Amino acid sequence: MRSDIPMNPREIQVLFGKSDAFDTPKPERLINRIVHVATNTGDWVLDSFAGSGTTGAVAHKMGRRWIMVELGEHCQTHIIPRLKKIIDGEDPGGVTEAVCWKGGGGFRYYRLAPSLLEKDKWGNWVINKEYNAAMLAEAVCKLEGFQYAPSDAIYWQHGHSTAQDFIYVTTAHLGHDQLQQLSDEVGPDRTLLVVCTAFRAKPDRYPNLTVKKIPKTVLSQCEWGHDDYSLRVENLPKAPPKLGQMDLAYGGGTDGGAVHGG
Ligand SMILES: C[S@@+](CC[C@H](N)C(=O)[O-])C[C@H]1O[C@@H](n2cnc3c(N)ncnc32)[C@H](O)[C@@H]1O
Structure with a gap:
């Protein structure tokens, strides 16, 4: 040059x-x-x-x-x-x-969230303490391809992928009683993806529920802890981000695809 x-x-x-x-x-x-x-x-x-x-x-x-x-x-x-x-x-x-x-022209501005997972002192993946319940639910919705839309009335509706398919994100450890109660509330005409920290029950007992564990499901969708840039994030929603998800949108906007979330 x-x-x-x-x-x-x-x-x-x-x-x-x-x-x-x-x-x-x-x-x-x-x-x-x-x-x-x-x-x-x-x-x-x-x-x-x-x-x-x-x-x-x-x-x-x-x-x-x-x-x-x-x-x-x-x-x-x-x-x-x-x-x-x-x-x-x-x-x-x-x-x-x-x-x-x-x-x-225009641009979109995103502030990146901290990493969703971190390792505890025993080397196990755990949810980053900086995440509160709402941040966690929003990040997991994004990773699972759901639209984040928490319901004020129904505690297990954190987001949806269709009018009948919902997602519930919780740090709780769920046993049979809680899962059965969820299954009853969801009913035969709807389905629910339950993403929790741990569960103790046979997930195929509940035909309308799919149950996943948080560190496992997140780790399976992202490359984590590598020293390179080949981050793979799958199932991102196709819809453009809502205004509330952006810190700032300016001018005509673009189809820029950065995500809010670690
Ligand atoms: C010399 S400036 C780059 C100049 C710029 N490329 C331009 O067109 O004028 C380097 C910038 O990189 C930023 N930076 C350093 N490490 C970074 C990181 N890990 N992620 C994002 N920005 C970083 C610094 O804050 C600094 O503002």
């Missing part, structure tokens, strides 16, 4: 003011050249260490779709305001003129 494109802190100072945390932001022209060589309009550009968001900013102005990942608070203070300005056509700096950018 030729180095005739100087670092240009001005681009970012125009957006965020003079005293900024980023002393050596990448020049938009450099990223523009790389994105131009490596991608076509509509392609995805991933920057998993987003920093001040230059790569996503340039990709957006060039008509590429993008995913940025950032663990620092500057996601809030820099990346989101920067992309909002670009979408609103209020970023005069960088490659705006060169790529004839006038504004438009």
Whole structure:
């Protein structure tokens, strides 16, 4: 790569003011050249260490779709305001003129939850203590392909996959009496997936129930504890996320597919 494109802190100072945390932001022209060589309009550009968001900013102005990942608070203070300005056509700096950018598009912002499982001191997988009951139910619904929709009236309806098929997520250890009671309440015209920490009963005694254990069912659907990025999450609901599941949706929105949940 030729180095005739100087670092240009001005681009970012125009957006965020003079005293900024980023002393050596990448020049938009450099990223523009790389994105131009490596991608076509509509392609995805991933920057998993987003920093001040230059790569996503340039990709957006060039008509590429993008995913940025950032663990620092500057996601809030820099990346989101920067992309909002670009979408609103209020970023005069960088490659705006060169790529004839006038504004438009949108993005979704997700905050990742902590990992759902952790190992206890004996090395057994257990549910992360940071998860409360609602977070756990929502995460398991997502993993099992159910729409999270907790009922105010019926304690075992945490979500559904159809009008007759429901999911119940609990950290309780269930015995025959509890499972029989659930089975009676569900009745012959509905089915229920029960995801619990443990159960002591023969699950095939209840024709309308499917019973699974939480660490096992989660571990079987995700690669866990590996030192690589081949995370496999199956059965995600096909429906677009609801507004309540997003921390922020901006502009026209995209079909970005990040999930809230570890
Ligand atoms: C040098 S900046 C990247 C610049 C950026 N790619 C651009 O287009 O201007 C590196 C960023 O990676 C972030 N980072 C470091 N480790 C991370 C991780 N594990 N996950 C997400 N972001 C991370 C840091 O907070 C920092 O903001």
